[in-house]
Amino acid sequence: MVKASLLAMLVLTVLIAMGLRWREQRMASLPRMGLVARGKHTMNRWVTAAAIAAASTMLIMGGLHYLRLYLG
Numbered sequence: 001m002v003k004a005s006l007l008a009m010l011v012l013t014v015l016i017a018m019g020l021r022w023r024e025q026r027m028a029s030l031p032r033m034g035l036v037a038r039g040k041h042t043m044n045r046w047v048t049a050a051a052i053a054a055a056s057t058m059l060i061m062g063g064l065h066y067l068r069l070y071l072g
Helices: 002-026 035-071
Strands: none
Touching: 002 035
16 A cells, blocks of 8 residues: 555656646746756745645545445
């Protein structure tokens, strides 16, 4: 179960980060940023994606665990 949750969190993090990047590109264009500002922006996107993925994984795996307990 631990391997499944880690794999799910990794996959969700990558997918959410791709979605956030796509959303940023579709929204108004960002002004030109320097190297440090661009790096901070990218790290912020990945940290946000990891936080959303962690919360989603906890809800999904917790729900599956309680469903397994409930069913038998």
